[in-house]
Amino acid sequence: MSGFAGKVALVTGAASGIGEACARALAAAGAQVVLTDLMLDGALRVARDIGASAEAFAADVSAEDQCDAMVAFAVERFGRLDIAVNNAGVGNKDRSHVADLATASWRHVLGVNLDGVFFSMRAEIRAMIASGGDKSDGRSIVNIASVMGSVAVECGSAYVTAKHGVVGLTKAAALDHAADGIRVNAVGPGYVDTAMFADRTPEQRAEVGARHPLGRIARPDEIAAMVTFLASPAASFATGGYYPVDGGYLAR
Numbered sequence: 001m002s003g004f005a006g007k008v009a010l011v012t013g014a015a016s017g018i019g020e021a022c023a024r025a026l027a028a029a030g031a032q033v034v035l036t037d038l039m040l041d042g043a044l045r046v047a048r049d050i051g052a053s054a055e056a057f058a059a060d061v062s063a064e065d066q067c068d069a070m071v072a073f074a075v076e077r078f079g080r081l082d083i084a085v086n087n088a089g090v091g092n093k094d095r096s097h098v099a100d101l102a103t104a105s106w107r108h109v110l111g112v113n114l115d116g117v118f119f120s121m122r123a124e125i126r127a128m129i130a131s132g133g134d135k136s137d138g139r140s141i142v143n144i145a146s147v148m149g150s151v152a153v154e155c156g157s158a159y160v161t162a163k164h165g166v167v168g169l170t171k172a173a174a175l176d177h178a179a180d181g182i183r184v185n186a187v188g189p190g191y192v193d194t195a196m197f198a199d200r201t202p203e204q205r206a207e208v209g210a211r212h213p214l215g216r217i218a219r220p221d222e223i224a225a226m227v228t229f230l231a232s233p234a235a236s237f238a239t240g241g242y243y244p245v246d247g248g249y250l251a252r
């Protein structure tokens with residue numbers, strides 16, 4: 001993938017899983033990358049492994065001041081911001097039906113998975129606009145939603161709601177900032193082999209894999225490939241879209 005020379009990218013939740021794969025893919029394509037995460041140790045580990053073109057920063061995306069600070073850090077270190085991947089998220093640990101769902105569970109999942117994307121994106125768009133320059137310069141934001149941004153699953157109401165919200169917010173931001181030359185898209189992974197999936201038994205993994213027509217769950221790099229494409233100049237006419245990368249999950 002080309003077109004990333006001189007570009008600065010920020011990836012949230014970059015210490016592991018899909019975020020780590022996105023940061024590595026963007027750096028391999030030539031971007032300078034800021035990896036942010038709640039877990040600074042993990043982000044630092046990945047950034048050191050990538051090398052001089054990567055920096056790490058601790059930020060909880062559910063806190064707006066920390067989102068402002070992570071974007072300010074990226075601009076301070078690398079001088080501008082061109083690309084952002086809003087990936088940080090939490091799974092749906094409380095598997096209660098709606099009638100039994102605790103308010104704290106609801107607020108936690110919405111706080112990270114939806115507020116977090118809004119706080120991150122608002123700071124990123126402000127920085128992209130403030131960077132000035134040519135609007136055709138390839139500014140791109142990719143939000144990580146889920147197939148749960150399009151359909152529901154039992155006992156997952158907070159996660160399903162947050163991911164549907166991410167898809168709506170993506171469309172709204174794409175309209176609001178098309179004239180600023182900022183493209184905004186969402187990617188909808190099927191189930192992916194990351195820490196979020198690690199608590200499943202081998203039987204559960206096989207059962208979930210079988211829900212995908214391709215017969216397995218995804219690797220993080222398979223999601224990062226779509227993210228990198230959407231972030232690149234090759235996707236110059238793509239904005240406001242929702243792109244499933246789901247092994248056929250939504251086709252059924």
Ligand SMILES: NC(=O)c1ccc[n+]([C@@H]2O[C@H](COP(=O)([O-])OP(=O)(O)OC[C@H]3O[C@@H](n4cnc5c(N)ncnc54)[C@H](O)[C@@H]3O)[C@@H](O)[C@H]2O)c1
Pocket residue numbers: 012013014015016017018019036037038039042059060061062087088089090091112116144145146147188189190191192193194195196197
């Ligand atoms: N794994 C899947 O099956 C799957 C499927 C569809 C979508 N997703 C989405 O992909 C994204 C990445 O998940 P993953 O599977 O790579 O999981 P993961 O647990 O490997 O990675 C998530 C990262 O986000 C970080 N994080 C959590 N809360 C945070 C916060 N408040 N602020 C900043 N960072 C925080 C974690 O420390 C972790 O490094 C999430 O948005 C998730 O909803 C995952």
